[in-house]
Amino acid sequence: MRLYTCQSCQQVVHFENTVCGTCGHRLGFLPQRATVSAVEPDAEVWRALAAKEPDARFLFCANAAQDACNWLVESGTDRTLCLCCRHNRTIPDLSDPANLVAWQRIEMAKHRLFYSLLRLGLPLVTMAEDPERGLAFDVLADPPDASGPRVLTGHDNGLITLALAEADDAYREKSRVAMHEPYRTLLGHFRHEIGHYYWDRLVRDGGRLEACRALFGDDSQDYAQALQSHYANGAPPEWQARFVSAYATSHPWEDFAETWAHYLHIVDTLETARAFGLSTQPVRHADTLSATVDFDPYRATNIAQLIDAWIPLTLAMNSLNRAMGQPDLYPFVLSPPAIEKLGFVHDLVHPS
Numbered sequence: 001m002r003l004y005t006c007q008s009c010q011q012v013v014h015f016e017n018t019v020c021g022t023c024g025h026r027l028g029f030l031p032q033r034a035t036v037s038a039v040e041p042d043a044e045v046w047r048a049l050a051a052k053e054p055d056a057r058f059l060f061c062a063n064a065a066q067d068a069c070n071w072l073v074e075s076g077t078d079r080t081l082c083l084c085c086r087h088n089r090t091i092p093d094l095s096d097p098a099n100l101v102a103w104q105r106i107e108m109a110k111h112r113l114f115y116s117l118l119r120l121g122l123p124l125v126t127m128a129e130d131p132e133r134g135l136a137f138d139v140l141a142d143p144p145d146a147s148g149p150r151v152l153t154g155h156d157n158g159l160i161t162l163a164l165a166e167a168d169d170a171y172r173e174k175s176r177v178a179m180h181e182p183y184r185t186l187l188g189h190f191r192h193e194i195g196h197y198y199w200d201r202l203v204r205d206g207g208r209l210e211a212c213r214a215l216f217g218d219d220s221q222d223y224a225q226a227l228q229s230h231y232a233n234g235a236p237p238e239w240q241a242r243f244v245s246a247y248a249t250s251h252p253w254e255d256f257a258e259t260w261a262h263y264l265h266i267v268d269t270l271e272t273a274r275a276f277g278l279s280t281q282p283v284r285h286a287d288t289l290s291a292t293v294d295f296d297p298y299r300a301t302n303i304a305q306l307i308d309a310w311i312p313l314t315l316a317m318n319s320l321n322r323a324m325g326q327p328d329l330y331p332f333v334l335s336p337p338a339i340e341k342l343g344f345v346h347d348l349v350h351p352s
Helices: 062-066 097-119 169-178 186-204 209-216 223-233 252-275 303-323 336-349
Strands: 026-030 035-042 045-048 058-060 072-074 088-090 136-140 154-156 159-163
Touching (some): 026 058, 097 186, 186 209, 186 336, 252 336, 303 336
Parallel strands (some): 136 159
Antiparallel strands (some): 058 072, 154 159
């Protein structure tokens, strides 16, 4: 994620900021330019100082009224929701204050996901616009008083369902421990589930199925049976030699989705490191652990460029977390076969 500058006073501002803390200008995100802009009122609309077109005017997404979005929508259209929010199909009952807070957290994570999708130039169409190939999100609360089955997070033919309970830190940590996961976040959920969607669009529909199978395995094997076996028996021994996570071993579809999620972890975290001018040059082993992110990770030429910067950076980040008594920020090991799979994802989103 980049750092941004208020066009009015040049103060540094961040992706989720809605007001500049220095000059008081309201802020909005311009998806067309993937940037945060200071805005000024113009009658009932807003002028974005970062907009290329001086005559362009904007409205805030309707979900700004619930403090769930700071994205801008071009005025003069019938759209009231931004590019990200109009992919929502179902949201929880916001008259419940607890639901509102949880949904705000979920939307924050989803908007960060959409930032990455926009930066990569990936196809985005709503399910309402294209029922066969479109994308939609259902954010669902569990039935009251456990009167029915709990909501399960997952993907089904373009529809991504996220359990509202995942926005609760205690619930999510309990689930992480119960499922023996080293990492579980809202953003991680979104990055994983969107991987399933783009497997459909870019692999299956994009003519890359056989190439994908050569790396990830035969996806035609029974999915439900594979998951049942995984939950019953766990990951195979020495899984780290070929996979990015234990869950990736359950089925080739999950291997792809986990690898896709890790690719987004890598490029967005490296972009943040670049924005802050971070580099690593340890006193010892400087040749092998030194790295400077002096390139745009979203426009990296190949996977090696990303990995050469990523591995030293994660070693530094994990060491800093341990110094604070915290778990590793990136609790994974990337083997050569896993990096090769990441390279497949890189080539998929950067077609020559």
